[in-house]
Amino acid sequence: MKPVIDPKLCKGCNICVYICPKKCYSKGTEILEAGYFTAVASSSEKCYNHNRAGKLVCELCILSCPDQAISWHEETEEEKKK
Amino acid sequence: MDIFEFYRQDRWPHVFCPGCGNGTVMNCFYRAFNELNMSLDKTAFVGGIGCSSRIPLYINSDALHTTHGRAIAFATGLRLAKPGLKIVVFTGDGDLGAIGGNHFINGCRRNVDMTVICINNNIYGMTGGQASITTPHDFLSTTTPRGNKEYPLDLAEIAVAAGANYVARWTTRHVHELTKSIKTALQKKGFAFVEVVSQCPTNFGRRNKMADPTQLLDWFKESSVRRDKARLAAVDHVDLNLAGQITVGEFVDRNRECYEELIGVEKHE
Amino acid sequence: MRIAAGEYFLQGNEACVEGAIASGVRFFAGYPITPSTEVAEGLAHRLQGKDGVFLQMEDEIACISAVIGASWGGAKSMTATSGPGFSLMQEAIGYAAMSETPIVVVNVMRGGPSTGQPTRASQGDVMQAKYGSHGDYQVIAFAPASVQEMFDLTVESFNYSEKYRVPTFLLSDAEIGHMRGLLRVSETLKIIDRKEKGIRRPDEAYDVPDELVHPFPVFGKGNKTMITGMTHTDTSRIEPEDVKVHQELVKRLSEKILRNRKDINKWELICPGSKTMVISYGSAALGAKEIAAANDRVGLLRLKSIWPLPEEPILEVARQCEQILVCEMNLGMLYWPIKRVALEAGCKKVELLSKIGGEPPTPSEVRHKLREMGAI
Numbered sequence: 001m002k003p004v005i006d007p008k009l010c011k012g013c014n015i016c017v018y019i020c021p022k023k024c025y026s027k028g029t030e031i032l033e034a035g036y037f038t039a040v041a042s043s044s045e046k047c048y049n050h051n052r053a054g055k056l057v058c059e060l061c062i063l064s065c066p067d068q069a070i071s072w073h074e075e076t077e078e079e080k081k082k
Numbered sequence: 083m084d085i086f087e088f089y090r091q092d093r094w095p096h097v098f099c100p101g102c103g104n105g106t107v108m109n110c111f112y113r114a115f116n117e118l119n120m121s122l123d124k125t126a127f128v129g130g131i132g133c134s135s136r137i138p139l140y141i142n143s144d145a146l147h148t149t150h151g152r153a154i155a156f157a158t159g160l161r162l163a164k165p166g167l168k169i170v171v172f173t174g175d176g177d178l179g180a181i182g183g184n185h186f187i188n189g190c191r192r193n194v195d196m197t198v199i200c201i202n203n204n205i206y207g208m209t210g211g212q213a214s215i216t217t218p219h220d221f222l223s224t225t226t227p228r229g230n231k232e233y234p235l236d237l238a239e240i241a242v243a244a245g246a247n248y249v250a251r252w253t254t255r256h257v258h259e260l261t262k263s264i265k266t267a268l269q270k271k272g273f274a275f276v277e278v279v280s281q282c283p284t285n286f287g288r289r290n291k292m293a294d295p296t297q298l299l300d301w302f303k304e305s306s307v308r309r310d311k312a313r314l315a316a317v318d319h320v321d322l323n324l325a326g327q328i329t330v331g332e333f334v335d336r337n338r339e340c341y342e343e344l345i346g347v348e349k350h351e
Numbered sequence: 352m353r354i355a356a357g358e359y360f361l362q363g364n365e366a367c368v369e370g371a372i373a374s375g376v377r378f379f380a381g382y383p384i385t386p387s388t389e390v391a392e393g394l395a396h397r398l399q400g401k402d403g404v405f406l407q408m409e410d411e412i413a414c415i416s417a418v419i420g421a422s423w424g425g426a427k428s429m430t431a432t433s434g435p436g437f438s439l440m441q442e443a444i445g446y447a448a449m450s451e452t453p454i455v456v457v458n459v460m461r462g463g464p465s466t467g468q469p470t471r472a473s474q475g476d477v478m479q480a481k482y483g484s485h486g487d488y489q490v491i492a493f494a495p496a497s498v499q500e501m502f503d504l505t506v507e508s509f510n511y512s513e514k515y516r517v518p519t520f521l522l523s524d525a526e527i528g529h530m531r532g533l534l535r536v537s538e539t540l541k542i543i544d545r546k547e548k549g550i551r552r553p554d555e556a557y558d559v560p561d562e563l564v565h566p567f568p569v570f571g572k573g574n575k576t577m578i579t580g581m582t583h584t585d586t587s588r589i590e591p592e593d594v595k596v597h598q599e600l601v602k603r604l605s606e607k608i609l610r611n612r613k614d615i616n617k618w619e620l621i622c623p624g625s626k627t628m629v630i631s632y633g634s635a636a637l638g639a640k641e642i643a644a645a646n647d648r649v650g651l652l653r654l655k656s657i658w659p660l661p662e663e664p665i666l667e668v669a670r671q672c673e674q675i676l677v678c679e680m681n682l683g684m685l686y687w688p689i690k691r692v693a694l695e696a697g698c699k700k701v702e703l704l705s706k707i708g709g710e711p712p713t714p715s716e717v718r719h720k721l722r723e724m725g726a727i
Contacts, residue, residue: 066105
């Protein structure tokens with residue numbers, strides 16, 4: 001599973017960038033529809049849950065995100081190979 | 083249950099500031115509630131006045147948004163009138179410990195079954211950043227422009243002394259431990275108290291050189307010490323709480339009879 | 352459990368306890384304060400196990416808060432206090448008015464201000480009952496003048512608070528609360544329960560239209576009720592910034608009471624049509640009652656409900672008489688609104704006999720004043 005940030009909910013606090021032990025997130029560099037820099041899951045293939053289904057190992061980002069902006073998504077075939 | 087069975091969809095997204103710890107506590111609570119398979123129809127949420135006290139209004143269940151400081155008193159009446167209803171109280175440091183201090187102490191003593199989650203952000207956030215009873219000494223706020231001359235209160239230690247059946251304190255940096263403690267608290271018979279030291283970047287952090295929520299989280303991490311390994315025993319140091327240390331952990335887990343059992347109201351479910 | 356029909360010799364506060372039990376009270380939270388403590392003690396005995404819950408809370412604010420919480424749990428709830436405690440409860444009373452929570456508050460009034468005269472009577476809280484909390488709201492308040500009325504008006508207090516979803520007050524005083532007298536309980540009593548959301552019963556409460564008094568969504572029944580003291584819409588959306596929503600809500604809170612004055616007003620009339628009428632309530636009326644009963648030149652309008660102010664019987668009386676004497680155990684509180692109504696009705700003279708110090712005006716004091724007024 002890979003983490004995905006919903007830019008409509010993200011308020012750009014960057015707690016995910018700080019908390020992720022594998023540095024999967026980074027501060028946004030583009031101003032999207034919200035009008036400010038939302039965070040991005042730039043290296044989601046580094047996540048502990050990469051290619052993992054069922055019981056997930058680390059959920060620090062999901063539990064920490066104050067705006068419930070992160071959710072788990074199934075990786076595409078391409079992404080599974082990374 | 084799905085996130086929007088748990089939260090009121092018509093009131094989403096919530097209005098908490100970017101980086102506010104409230105959202106983190108909500109996540110841990112939602113996780114704990116779900117893992118226990120609890121039912122929203124058998125639960126009622128009570129909040130006082132303040133940012134964290136607004137959490138009950140976002141949950142898709144019966145919610146009582148009361149007057150400042152009195153959430154525990156309202157919850158006591160609600161619980162004893164309907165003993166089958168699980169009560170969860172969301173409150174804040176000022177709401178619980180300052181104006182609500184009397185109800186907090188007697189709530190612990192009386193031990194009516196309820197789970198009280200106090201989100202302690204060391205400030206009165208909603209009204210713009212006035213000093214609270216847990217604001218550390220020398221810190222700045224709008225009512226302590228030259229530094230807080232008072233010393234903070236240790237809410238969790240008070241709950242221990244007053245007789246709560248379960249007392250734990252964590253910070254928003256300890257999401258897994260917090261989730262686990264909330265689970266224990268929800269299942270505990272009697273008064274279960276969980277204090278969460280949480281970040282208020284907008285009104286606390288910003289005035290104290292920690293405007294970024296991650297700076298506050300770092301500060302929590304640096305200052306947290308397991309209660310049994312604390313450098314100073316709580317009774318030894320005058321500067322209670324956040325004097326360079328936040329004691330965390332499960333403080334007490336006991337089984338005093340809850341009030342419903344003592345007065346012979348319907349058996350605890 | 353409920354007191355059996357019959358005749359009893361009881362203290363006023365004890366009669367209040369019996370009235371509450373007969374109404375079906377299931378939650379009482381109290382704090383000791385003279386001269387109301389007997390109400391708490393009586394209910395401590397009676398509310399046990401399945402009968403209900405009695406709690407002595409840490410302060411009066413906790414009491415009134417717990418009572419409101421219990422009402423949302425579906426229980427008929429009550430507290431009893433006196434002046435100092437009543438002052439503490441005001442914020443929560445405003446909350447009960449705003450959230451439309453049915454509660455009964457018994458205030459056995461004592462000498463004030465402040466600690467005052469704990470064991471002596473007064474009527475010093477009558478304005479506070481209506482105006483004690485901040486903002487605009489209407490309440491219902493009854494003023495018993497006998498042990499019998501301590502029972503009857505307690506039952507009425509519950510009935511009206513349930514019917515109109517409004518905090519209702521029983522404004523007694525140390526004299527009525529502590530006096531002993533005859534109580535007659537009849538076989539059947541009229542008991543009204545709140546109009547509950549999702550339930551249809553042949554109860555008087557259901558006669559009030561839903562737009563005025565909304566059905567009560569009890570907690571724990573899957574209603575996903577959201578209750579707050581903030582300005583809210585009829586569908587429980589929180590809209591503190593909206594001018595119209597606030598206007599509609601606060602006006603409806605007033606209208607539901609003011610439009611139903613005919614149903615709520617209660618009074619006793621002795622010798623109507625007399626040249627001089629005394630208007631009074633509670634123990635202040637007892638002295639005048641003796642005089643009116645024995646003298647056809649003086650009549651008495653004894654108000655049994657004082658909020659909303661029963662303007663209709665006052666108007667009626669003011670139109671027919673030449674002068675009015677208001678008797679109160681304070682320095683003039685209901686005197687002013689009564690005077691306004693009476694003068695508007697064309698009555699030429701409205702005077703005040705104000706008696707403070709802890710005793711009701713005696714018949715000779717009332718007689719003296721009436722002589723001064725040229726009534727007798």
